[in-house]
Amino acid sequence: MTTTIAPRRRRGALAKVEARQALGFASPALVGLALFTIVPVVLSIVMSFFDWPTFGERTFNGGANYARLFQDPNFLPALGNTLVFTVLYVPASIALSLLLALALGPRIRGRGALRVLFFIPVVTPMVANVLVWKMLLQPQGLFNGLAQTWFGVELPNFLADKNWAMIMVVVMSVWQGIGYNMLIFSAALEQLPESVMEAAVIDGARGFRLTWSVMIPMISPAIFFATIMTMITSLQVFVQPQMLTGGGPGNATLPLVMWIYNQGFKFQDLGLAAAGAWILFALIIIITALQFGAQKKWVHYEH
Amino acid sequence: MSTDIREPLVLSDPEDAGDVEVERTRGRAPQNAAGRVRLVFQHVAVYIAAGIFLLPLIYAFFSALKPNGEMFAMPPRLIGSEVRWSNFAEVFEYGPFWTYIFNSLFVAVAGTLVVLIVSTTAGYAFGRLRWKGRDAVFVLFLATLMVPAEVLVIPMFQVMQWFDWVDTFQALIFPFAFTAFGTFLMRQFFRGIPYELEEAARVDGAGAVRTFLRIILPLSTSAVAVLAVFTFLSFWNSYLWPLIVTVDYNAHGTLPVGLASFSGLTGTRWDLQMAASIISMIPTTILVIALQKHLVKGIAMAGLGGR
Numbered sequence: 001m002t003t004t005i006a007p008r009r010r011r012g013a014l015a016k017v018e019a020r021q022a023l024g025f026a027s028p029a030l031v032g033l034a035l036f037t038i039v040p041v042v043l044s045i046v047m048s049f050f051d052w053p054t055f056g057e058r059t060f061n062g063g064a065n066y067a068r069l070f071q072d073p074n075f076l077p078a079l080g081n082t083l084v085f086t087v088l089y090v091p092a093s094i095a096l097s098l099l100l101a102l103a104l105g106p107r108i109r110g111r112g113a114l115r116v117l118f119f120i121p122v123v124t125p126m127v128a129n130v131l132v133w134k135m136l137l138q139p140q141g142l143f144n145g146l147a148q149t150w151f152g153v154e155l156p157n158f159l160a161d162k163n164w165a166m167i168m169v170v171v172m173s174v175w176q177g178i179g180y181n182m183l184i185f186s187a188a189l190e191q192l193p194e195s196v197m198e199a200a201v202i203d204g205a206r207g208f209r210l211t212w213s214v215m216i217p218m219i220s221p222a223i224f225f226a227t228i229m230t231m232i233t234s235l236q237v238f239v240q241p242q243m244l245t246g247g248g249p250g251n252a253t254l255p256l257v258m259w260i261y262n263q264g265f266k267f268q269d270l271g272l273a274a275a276g277a278w279i280l281f282a283l284i285i286i287i288t289a290l291q292f293g294a295q296k297k298w299v300h301y302e303h
Numbered sequence: 304m305s306t307d308i309r310e311p312l313v314l315s316d317p318e319d320a321g322d323v324e325v326e327r328t329r330g331r332a333p334q335n336a337a338g339r340v341r342l343v344f345q346h347v348a349v350y351i352a353a354g355i356f357l358l359p360l361i362y363a364f365f366s367a368l369k370p371n372g373e374m375f376a377m378p379p380r381l382i383g384s385e386v387r388w389s390n391f392a393e394v395f396e397y398g399p400f401w402t403y404i405f406n407s408l409f410v411a412v413a414g415t416l417v418v419l420i421v422s423t424t425a426g427y428a429f430g431r432l433r434w435k436g437r438d439a440v441f442v443l444f445l446a447t448l449m450v451p452a453e454v455l456v457i458p459m460f461q462v463m464q465w466f467d468w469v470d471t472f473q474a475l476i477f478p479f480a481f482t483a484f485g486t487f488l489m490r491q492f493f494r495g496i497p498y499e500l501e502e503a504a505r506v507d508g509a510g511a512v513r514t515f516l517r518i519i520l521p522l523s524t525s526a527v528a529v530l531a532v533f534t535f536l537s538f539w540n541s542y543l544w545p546l547i548v549t550v551d552y553n554a555h556g557t558l559p560v561g562l563a564s565f566s567g568l569t570g571t572r573w574d575l576q577m578a579a580s581i582i583s584m585i586p587t588t589i590l591v592i593a594l595q596k597h598l599v600k601g602i603a604m605a606g607l608g609g610r
Contacts, residue, residue, distance in 0.1 A: 015433070021511040022432040029425030030440070032481030036459065037447045043458035054464075103349050107342055114353055116595050120360070123587040125540045127559040128580035131566055132363040135573055140375030142362055149378035175356070183598070207341075236451055239542050243563060257453045257543075264457050265547055277454040284451060 052271035065275035078259035086234045101185035119179035130243040133172045188222035367577035374573045390578040403561030411538035417480040426489025444483040470550040492526040
């Protein structure tokens, strides 16, 4: 973005006026942010060191909540489930949406309409999307119904089977989120400098080679961005397992956020829930930092 | 600066996305037969993929028109023995569906207004005015973007109890209307506006409020529109926070929360669940179709997310 440096023209009095005006303009945001972000963040740290029921007596318990996390029968499984979901979901989502963005190249007729179509599940209420998939995945639903009538094959009970339930949560999530990354990649592909593309074609690059050796490296900043964002959101997965499987069977699809929700609002143990939330935050920071560390190896910045 | 993950996607001029000239050169027809065959093949592949992708939605739509007893008939059929449009009407009799829709609309519109006012004013203060400590405060703003909502909802619920706001519209609107994202977006956009325009107005005697309202805002309608659409969508679709802060779903439930509780209430009425789901998808689908160009632009501008 172009930035013009304003000429130095202000003197003391004028600068003071401007500072006062700035305070006026910024104060709604400052007050709101203090009240609804800074205070909760500080409060959350405090709560995580307290025995803090929704109603009733609060007592300081040192780091006991953090120790209790690891004794909780569901915490480590929830952590594991969140990681499994992320490991399955992020590569699948990035690869498929990239493939889709490449396939929806400028020569495809009606690609504008197709893009909108792939984007629809991104913006429709997730709860509605999940309900649709829940119907399809019923033992009597469309998928099993078709498999039986066409091939005489009985499919597993997807949502009640320990191994299949997580896979279906991932499949449904890929379906609903694919359009978002596709649009990011499409926007990046459209901005590829024509001169570079033409030079590559003149040098004899075609088809797969042009895509793999020229286009993908050139949009690698967008791929990096999308990967980071997708990873952060997938570590926060909640609605899909909550509605599709309720975290089950057993705790096979219970993710960390659902564990936090359950501790805080079902079992009324806000202190333990806050401690769990900080572990999630630490996890997000660590994984994001690792990705930034690794980006030198594969992300190319041209400018 | 390669550490700013948003930077690679910020366009120098947002109007450039989907540049016509690029389209023309890269979109030219293939010159040989092999190229043409490949292009036909590519079309077939893309349309098949789109068809598979759409299948859940199409099947859900037709399921919403079936009698409930035929939802899981074997073999599966797209159209039941009769087409029951009355299912869509029955949704509104079964639960307070109109209330959910109204609540969602009210919360999303009010929330969007708050976000727009707060983000544009703060963006102006951070992007165009000079004051001591501005950059330090701005860094603090950006740092809050890293805190996930899951960390915030636990203490936020406590704050709502202190305010006595649990189960109110304020609690649905305000807590997540002050995130730094909008301020960041508007600041970036405002900084791209040439200073000479503002200088001229200042020389003519206009104050900060006037230059903001008369010059900066009118020049920023596209950025404001993008922020408005994404904010509306994120309020419209948000689920975790409304689920926590709403007690009486019949009074303050928004559409996603209502839809979820609706599915519990109706038990096995899959026909109504599908009808309700389809109804809840209609407004956002229309919004996306109407504003598709802006959505692409908005995502290119900042990769900003709905949820």
